[in-house]
Amino acid sequence: GAGVSQSPSNKVTEKGKDVELRxxxxxxxxxxxxxxxxxxxxxxxxxxxxxxxxxxxxxLPSDRFSAERTGGSVSTLTIQRTxxxxxxxxxxxxxxRRAGGRETQYFGPGTRLLVL
Amino acid sequence: xxxxxxxPQFLSIQEGENLTVYCNSSSVFSSLQWYRQEPGEGPxxxxxxxxxGEVKKLKRLTFQFGDARKDSSLHITAAQPGDTGLxxxxxxxxxxxxxxxxxxxxxxxxxx
Numbered sequence: 001g002a003g004v005s006q007s008p009s010n011k012v013t014e015k016g017k018d019v020e021l022r023x024x025x026x027x028x029x030x031x032x033x034x035x036x037x038x039x040x041x042x043x044x045x046x047x048x049x050x051x052x053x054x055x056x057x058x059x060l061p062s063d064r065f066s067a068e069r070t071g072g073s074v075s076t077l078t079i080q081r082t083x084x085x086x087x088x089x090x091x092x093x094x095x096x097r098r099a100g101g102r103e104t105q106y107f108g109p110g111t112r113l114l115v116l
Numbered sequence: 117x118x119x120x121x122x123x124p125q126f127l128s129i130q131e132g133e134n135l136t137v138y139c140n141s142s143s144v145f146s147s148l149q150w151y152r153q154e155p156g157e158g159p160x161x162x163x164x165x166x167x168x169g170e171v172k173k174l175k176r177l178t179f180q181f182g183d184a185r186k187d188s189s190l191h192i193t194a195a196q197p198g199d200t201g202l203x204x205x206x207x208x209x210x211x212x213x214x215x216x217x218x219x220x221x222x223x224x225x226x227x228x
Contacts (some may be wrong), residue, residue: 043204044139045217101146101147101216102164102166104149104164105159109156
């Protein structure tokens with residue numbers, strides 16, 4: 001079946017503009033995660049959804065970052081007033097059940113964001 | 117705070133060589149996962165280890181979870197160019213829900 005998809009694949013924006021990144025998880029997966037990957041920094045956890053609720057949003061770096069999930073499926077990560085330090089690859093992952101140490105997370109290919 | 121330290125950060129070897137990469141922490145994890153990420157793609161799970169001292173083999177890859185569940189290693193025998201990629205370890209805990217903590221990764225380059 002289809003894997004996790006993300007759009008756009010690449011996004012170039014100007015400092016101060018808002019951007020929206022989309023994630024379509026694997027159908028039926030209840031858990032959804034957003035990560036940020038910067039050069040040399042590994043995967044930085046941003047937010048976790050269980051269904052449409054976000055029990056863990058502790059990784060969002062500032063109030064410029066927000067995310068929502070609707071219908072237990074598609075999720076959108078929004079970055080307002082983008083800054084150059086927001087440039088990174090934003091990865092989305094999903095898993096069949098609630099987050100747990102033994103759950104397999106299935107990752108999308110990521111959105112490469114460049115803020116000029 | 118970086119809870120999982122991976123070493124080396126970068127490794128460049130010739131085809132046919134053996135190598136070991138490490139994932140260390142001062143914290144105890146209930147499980148440890150290894151992912152491989154190729155350029156332009158998301159990470160893909162290789163293995164999950166859950167028992168202290170556990171060893172799992174996946175073809176030429178051998179994964180070990182430390183007895184105290186604080187560290188793990190990945191050994192590759194006779195590396196191939198297809199093994200090139202970023203290897204990430206991720207620790208998990210099983211209390212309530214638990215999101216994974218990722219290390220920064222080891223970038224492996226295997227040249228023909």
